[in-house]
Amino acid sequence: MNQPASGEATPVEAAMRRFDAAVEALEAAVERRLEVERQEAALAAQLHVVGADRSRLAAALDGAQAKAERLEGANDEVSRRLGSAMETIRAVLATHER
Numbered sequence: 001m002n003q004p005a006s007g008e009a010t011p012v013e014a015a016m017r018r019f020d021a022a023v024e025a026l027e028a029a030v031e032r033r034l035e036v037e038r039q040e041a042a043l044a045a046q047l048h049v050v051g052a053d054r055s056r057l058a059a060a061l062d063g064a065q066a067k068a069e070r071l072e073g074a075n076d077e078v079s080r081r082l083g084s085a086m087e088t089i090r091a092v093l094a095t096h097e098r
Contacts (some may be wrong), residue, residue: 009017
């Protein structure tokens with residue numbers, strides 16, 4: 001068998017170093033993948049919160065719009081009644097002025 005010179009690695013030792021390096025690279029890749037999955041889970045949770053907020057805000061907006069429409073209707077009714085009352089007052093004043 002051919003023995004390497006002193007200080008040189010045997011083929012088995014060289015193969016073991018390559019294997020160790022490959023295992024370390026694989027472990028690093030797995031850790032990166034796990035980190036990506038953790039980030040994806042965090043983003044999914046944030047997306048869920050944003051979706052819930054959006055739904056809540058949409059419901060609040062619908063309520064505010066409905067209230068604004070009711071107030072606009074009430075405002076129109078008050079305006080109509082004030083106009084009618086002013087006309088009645090004018091008619092009464094015109095009658096008394098004669």
